[in-house]
Amino acid sequence: MADILDVAIVGGGPAGQAAALHLAGRGLDIAVIDEQPRPGGQILRQPPASFTVPGWLAGRGYARLKHQLARFEALDDIRWLGGCSVLDLAPTMDGLSLLAATPGGISRIRARHVLVATGCQDLAVPLPGWTLPGVMSAGGIQAFVKSQRFIPGERILLAGTHPLQLIVAEQVVRAGGEVAAILFAQPRAGMIATAMRHPLIALRRAPDLAAAASAMATLRRAGVPVRFGAPLHAISGMDRVTGAVTGMGEIACDTVGLCYGFVPQSALPRMAGARMHKAGPAGGWACAHDHWLRSSVVGLSVAGEALGVAGAAAAAAGGAIAGIGIARDLGLFAPEQAERMARPHRHAFDTHRAFAAMLDSIADPTGHLPRPDAETLLCRCEDVSFETICGAIEQGGSANAIKLATRCGMGACQGRNCEPALLRLLGDVGRGDDPGFTARFPARPVAIGDLAESG
Amino acid sequence: MSGTRIPGETRGAAITVIVDGAPVPAFAGETLATAMIAADRTAFRHDTRRVARGLFCNMGSCSECLVTRVADGRRIRACLTEAADGLEVRTDG
Numbered sequence: 001m002a003d004i005l006d007v008a009i010v011g012g013g014p015a016g017q018a019a020a021l022h023l024a025g026r027g028l029d030i031a032v033i034d035e036q037p038r039p040g041g042q043i044l045r046q047p048p049a050s051f052t053v054p055g056w057l058a059g060r061g062y063a064r065l066k067h068q069l070a071r072f073e074a075l076d077d078i079r080w081l082g083g084c085s086v087l088d089l090a091p092t093m094d095g096l097s098l099l100a101a102t103p104g105g106i107s108r109i110r111a112r113h114v115l116v117a118t119g120c121q122d123l124a125v126p127l128p129g130w131t132l133p134g135v136m137s138a139g140g141i142q143a144f145v146k147s148q149r150f151i152p153g154e155r156i157l158l159a160g161t162h163p164l165q166l167i168v169a170e171q172v173v174r175a176g177g178e179v180a181a182i183l184f185a186q187p188r189a190g191m192i193a194t195a196m197r198h199p200l201i202a203l204r205r206a207p208d209l210a211a212a213a214s215a216m217a218t219l220r221r222a223g224v225p226v227r228f229g230a231p232l233h234a235i236s237g238m239d240r241v242t243g244a245v246t247g248m249g250e251i252a253c254d255t256v257g258l259c260y261g262f263v264p265q266s267a268l269p270r271m272a273g274a275r276m277h278k279a280g281p282a283g284g285w286a287c288a289h290d291h292w293l294r295s296s297v298v299g300l301s302v303a304g305e306a307l308g309v310a311g312a313a314a315a316a317a318g319g320a321i322a323g324i325g326i327a328r329d330l331g332l333f334a335p336e337q338a339e340r341m342a343r344p345h346r347h348a349f350d351t352h353r354a355f356a357a358m359l360d361s362i363a364d365p366t367g368h369l370p371r372p373d374a375e376t377l378l379c380r381c382e383d384v385s386f387e388t389i390c391g392a393i394e395q396g397g398s399a400n401a402i403k404l405a406t407r408c409g410m411g412a413c414q415g416r417n418c419e420p421a422l423l424r425l426l427g428d429v430g431r432g433d434d435p436g437f438t439a440r441f442p443a444r445p446v447a448i449g450d451l452a453e454s455g
Numbered sequence: 456m457s458g459t460r461i462p463g464e465t466r467g468a469a470i471t472v473i474v475d476g477a478p479v480p481a482f483a484g485e486t487l488a489t490a491m492i493a494a495d496r497t498a499f500r501h502d503t504r505r506v507a508r509g510l511f512c513n514m515g516s517c518s519e520c521l522v523t524r525v526a527d528g529r530r531i532r533a534c535l536t537e538a539a540d541g542l543e544v545r546t547d548g
Contacts, residue, residue: 035514035515035535036535037537042514048467048483048484048485048537049484050466050468050482050483050484051467051484052464052465054464083535085515085535121512121516121517122512124511124512124517131502131506131508132509133497133498133499133507133509133510134497134509135509136509136511136512136513137511137512137513139512139514140510140511140513140514140534141513143513143514144458144513145461148485149460149464150458150459150460150461150485150492150493151459151461152458152489152492153457153458154457154458154459175461176459176462239498239506240497240498240507240509255458380508380511380517380519381518383502383503383504411518412518412521412530413516413517413518413519416517417511417517444515445521445532447529449529450529
């Protein structure tokens with residue numbers, strides 16, 4: 001690898017691919033880094049190369065994204081670094097420096113420009129029983145189906161506020177799995193009313209609404225109940241899930257998928273010191289950016305969900321804008337030329353973000369989240385209970401102070417799971433302006449021994 | 456068994472991983488997580504109270520699926536680790 005790359009792209013999903021496609025073929029030294037072995041991101045999480053899956057993700061909604069992925073995979077001047085986790089990102093004199101855990105050990109990667117396109121994750125929602133084996137994020141279940149071609153339970157309950165759970169359930173049912181029910185905590189009338197307030201925005205993304213309607217029809221034919229105004233209260237079981245306590249009574253199941261929305265995976269820009277702001281109603285932190293999706297850190301651009309969760313189409317448009325912007329900063333395009341090239345992508349970006357804002361309102365979990373009980377673990381890594389955290393909040397102090405006092409957020413996930421819940425609790429007592437945890441090294445778990453060997 | 460491999464599709468070669476000393480069937484290309492859940496081994500680690508904990512996010516973010524690789528004692532994320540013939544892990548960590 002070159003001593004210093006021109007561009008390092010973190011994330012091989014729609015945003016990273018779109019940026020790479022605009023930067024490729026211009027003599028640049030570019031690497032795309034991803035934790036998964038193959039490109040695609042979570043939206044197109046590919047089956048392993050050793051599988052043969054006829055008609056994989058054949059739905060209309062995936063067609064454009066699959067076309068872009070095929071173009072990306074055909075690029076021959078981009079270095080693909082699959083199976084690599086970025087642990088650290090920091091500005092340097094002449095660009096940025098990344099530390100990555102690769103299959104061959106720890107590696108330092110330097111680049112003049114870095115694009116963070118790390119996507120999002122499901123909002124982790126603490127409720128009684130949520131640490132039982134068998135409770136997963138809805139996105140986790142979907143990834144099993146999409147990529148591993150595996151239905152991770154015999155009888156799956158989906159619960160939350162986000163319409164994506166209809167798509168997940170449909171994919172499970174089509175693959176031959178059993179879905180016990182899909183529970184929306186919010187009433188249906190409110191969801192429809194929100195969509196009706198924005199008819200033009202809804203119309204522009206008609207295929208997505210059609211996909212949801214088609215999922216509903218498939219589920220109805222399969223006899224899967226879809227209920228609204230039906231909250232999930234608790235998950236029951238001794239050493240694994242055996243059922244759930246819901247607004248519809250007890251439901252027997254061995255797997256529960258939680259689907260209350262998505263938060264940006266923005267640990268890397270936070271570590272690099274980029275200016276952040278609060279993301280959508282599900283919580284988390286989005287990276288502030290300029291016209292070319294450049295962050296406040298010189299050389300660091302951000303595209304996709306790390307700007308605020310807006311879906312794959314917005315991510316692809318943003319990736320294109322960021323890629324063109326980086327090429328412009330490298331002097332490959334004149335400013336007017338770059339502006340002209342970016343124009344259609346800016347239009348798409350704005351359209352898709354408007355749709356995402358509407359979806360955010362429809363799926364807003366505020367007021368619909370389950371209530372933890374005293375013993376519920378808010379911090380899954382360090383086993384810190386709701387009661388302990390409430391006690392620490394009463395003492396006053398910031399999220400960082402509560403972290404020091406209780407170890408909440410100190411574990412291997414680096415606060416990804418507990419921070420949104422902790423910040424909601426702080427918000428409830430009038431401390432909603434808390435800046436959250438200070439992002440700490442490493443962004444992903446790594447063995448001390450591996451770090452020592454890297455020198 | 457817990458969960459189902461989608462029928463009618465071709466997977467990689469049949470292999471065996473070892474979880475807590477017991478052989479667990481898998482197919483090349485599967486993650487350790489898939490092989491474990493398919494074999495009804497839903498506990499991936501044990502917390503400070505020795506309570507079994509399962510996989511949560513399945514995308515490398517939450518670290519709930521950290522198992523211990525016997526060969527070197529390292530904690531690895533089962534959802535990101537490809538099953539390899541003879542790979543041995545423990546869930547008592």
